[in-house]
Amino acid sequence: MHGAGIIGLSIAWRALSRGLDVTVYDPDPGRGASNVAAGMLAPVAEAYFGEASLLQLSLASLSRWPAFAAGLGDVGYRTDGTLLVARTGDDLRELVRLRQLYTDWRLPAHKADPRELEPGLTPRLRAGLLMPGDHQVDPRRVLAALRERVPVTGQLPDADVTVLAGGCWTPGMPVRPVHGEVLRLRPAERSGKPTIRHVVRGFLDGKHVYVVPRSDGEVVVGATSAERGFSTAVTAEGVRDLLDTAIELLPELGEFELTEARAGLRPGTPDNAPLLGWLDEKTIAATGHYRHGVLLAPITAEVITALLLDQEPAVDLAPFAPGRFECRSSLMD
Ligand code: GLY
Numbered sequence: 001m002h003g004a005g006i007i008g009l010s011i012a013w014r015a016l017s018r019g020l021d022v023t024v025y026d027p028d029p030g031r032g033a034s035n036v037a038a039g040m041l042a043p044v045a046e047a048y049f050g051e052a053s054l055l056q057l058s059l060a061s062l063s064r065w066p067a068f069a070a071g072l073g074d075v076g077y078r079t080d081g082t083l084l085v086a087r088t089g090d091d092l093r094e095l096v097r098l099r100q101l102y103t104d105w106r107l108p109a110h111k112a113d114p115r116e117l118e119p120g121l122t123p124r125l126r127a128g129l130l131m132p133g134d135h136q137v138d139p140r141r142v143l144a145a146l147r148e149r150v151p152v153t154g155q156l157p158d159a160d161v162t163v164l165a166g167g168c169w170t171p172g173m174p175v176r177p178v179h180g181e182v183l184r185l186r187p188a189e190r191s192g193k194p195t196i197r198h199v200v201r202g203f204l205d206g207k208h209v210y211v212v213p214r215s216d217g218e219v220v221v222g223a224t225s226a227e228r229g230f231s232t233a234v235t236a237e238g239v240r241d242l243l244d245t246a247i248e249l250l251p252e253l254g255e256f257e258l259t260e261a262r263a264g265l266r267p268g269t270p271d272n273a274p275l276l277g278w279l280d281e282k283t284i285a286a287t288g289h290y291r292h293g294v295l296l297a298p299i300t301a302e303v304i305t306a307l308l309l310d311q312e313p314a315v316d317l318a319p320f321a322p323g324r325f326e327c328r329s330s331l332m333d
Pocket of ligand 1: 291
């Protein structure tokens with residue numbers, strides 16, 4: 001296994017439990033997106049036009065998350081749902097457009113009064129949409145639990161089969177880094193009451209922000225998105241925009257302590273869907289999970305282990321074939 005992020009470790013954990021002999025190689029564990037990710041398990045809120053296959057894979061993975069989390073202990077798995085809110089007329093139009101998509105795809109999403117669900121939200125909101133099926137987990141706790149179960153080495157091993165799970169550092173794959181800044185905040189004093197219960201995603205004057213509450217009071221605010229190569233620098237503009245938008249949405253956050261500002265690199269592919277499958281008889285790709293690595297960890301672990309065991313995967317992997325882009329470019333030659 002190349003890569004000790006959430007994808008590589010999840011596959012290794014599953015493969016070990018099926019009796020396979022696995023070595024996880026990573027010269028720099030912890031540098032990837034898994035450590036920065038907010039941990040939204042949000043197939044509905046992240047569903048987007050033209051990404052139907054990815055949605056099916058995401059739903060399949062979400063259905064596996066309860067058992068996956070239970071096997072890891074307390075990893076902050078929460079089922080409170082996602083609340084999507086809009087402020088201006090343009091923001092509302094975007095919400096309506098997304099609602100139509102959810103209706104077309106028969107996804108659970110219904111109108112909700114934002115302040116009835118979350119009294120801490122600004123009164124300047126036009127509408128809300130609740131997605132009760134979207135969940136969350138704490139990726140750092142997931143990583144720590146996986147690391148307890150799966151050893152990682154910095155020595156390149158000899159292997160019969162290599163699984164490439166190196167995120168945007170996976171060599172020879174159509175994967176590029178997509179820079180995302182994420183902030184972590186804490187209440188200055190424990191007030192005893194949580195700031196919010198749901199994951200809240202806001203459209204405010206065209207700016208998009210998500211706010212993810214943890215059970216211990218921490219609030220994760222994300223995320224910017226930019227193409228900046230492999231730089232993981234945190235920009236002043238990124239922090240300002242996230243804070244401005246989050247505080248506008250939830251004024252109480254202005255009193256919080258800013259405890260961390262970090263940037264991670266999402267492994268993006270040309271169609272935003274992962275690369276899953278055999279590259280040659282000795283190599284399997286399991287990378288390119290873009291915005292969905294945490295959500296897709298259980299299904300990725302399951303299907304890649306099935307390939308390693310020479311079994312039929314539970315889902316059709318054709319839409320995620322690692323060679324799908326080569327095909328397109330040769331047709332265009
Ligand atoms: N999945 C959220 C993000 O990539 O920002």
